[in-house]
Amino acid sequence: MATHSSTTTQKHLAVLIDADNAPAAIVEGLFEEIAKYGVASVKRIYGDWTGPQLGGWKKVLLDHSIQPIQQFAYTKGKNATDSSLIIDAMDLLYTRRFNGFCLVSSDSDFTRLASRLREEGLTVYGFGEEKTPKPFVAACDKFIYIELLRDEAAQSPNAEASVESSVTPDAKPVAAEKPKKPKAPIGFITKILDDIADEDGWAHLSVLGTNISKLRPEFDPRTHGFKKLSDLIKAYPQTFELQARGASAGGTAMYARHKPPSK
Template identity: 55%
Template structure:
């Protein structure tokens, strides 16, 4: 696949991708499926949706209620031996079969299991986009093997309501409210390092280029972890860290955001 199929920023892909969504039922929660598929839709079209697991077990009962509603094809895999995960093997075999059809631009791997690290790396070697989805306990190796990794905790219905509720507070004291309400500390040093790498000689960086560098350095970076829906909102809410310049796009009435480290002198 040529480079035009790659994501160019952390918020919007260059164009809609044809995606294969493969879910590990043993390591994913059914409660996130609505938010997960909505997230996938931001990057492209889920042309294949499959879930792998032993659906005769009580552990997979949660998934049975949502499969038909979201048109997800279940792939039954019996646990032949205790302690051996046959589900992982079946998912990997299916992924390779789909990869060699050359019908997809990318894969969405839904699991918190590090066993899929090698699969993610192999898909990337073929020039396809790899989007990972898993809980915060997901090992770093798997997260970093993806082009973009999304923590499923922020896709749960409760998390959506919590972010919406925090919007009113941010209107009064944006930066303070966002950081205090965040689930983890804002990585200021890392973000400014990415901004420096994305900047031109004058110190300014296009927001899209900035977002791209953030994800290249840390695939699981997500503005929503810090209380914001988009990177642009995060930047606007932190005037003590970022300087902003809205520039008119040549030949258009629209404007695009440029960002700079607030401490840099003109």
């Protein structure tokens, strides 16, 4: 397991990006998301930089201090990028300098790598498209669909300003129809809550979130139209109760419970 001074609580993360299976459009949202989990101490991206297909990534590498790793396609139809990324991941693992890895790809070839890193006690955060094969998703501690990162980028003030500036005075912008958000897995959340609740039925909200992620690494309230788990819980007052309590270190702690049936 990685060794670090007890004076710091920040996780040191190695970010490894498969350029062949991740679009450059997510770069802003990607590193904002990674910042929630720790410090991106190493940032590397793998691909064949001699071709034009990675032009989008080339434009943003310097801005985000991402180190490009050149990998030639030695054999047509074989993905040498995967092998290079995996070898580097294992080299970084054995330095014992990291608490976790961020694997950015929708490729199931990294399933065993994710499992191996977790065997060493490291946290693995996966980032990929919704089409990512289930085995890779399940092999990660937490899996974030990059479509969510794209949605957040599109909703940012800068994105809105750029859209408005591109519209002529006489033209009326056409509101893009937003895809319908999938319904939240209320039954699943209820079962987890019942399993971890105290004698009065209450459970710390962060513990609830941790246990949900253990069973469904891909679970994310944003997928269902909610910014946080607490917002999702609040949206179902007929099923859940939410309570704020004073925390020992000051501030408040949120607790939730499955609402008892009315008598």
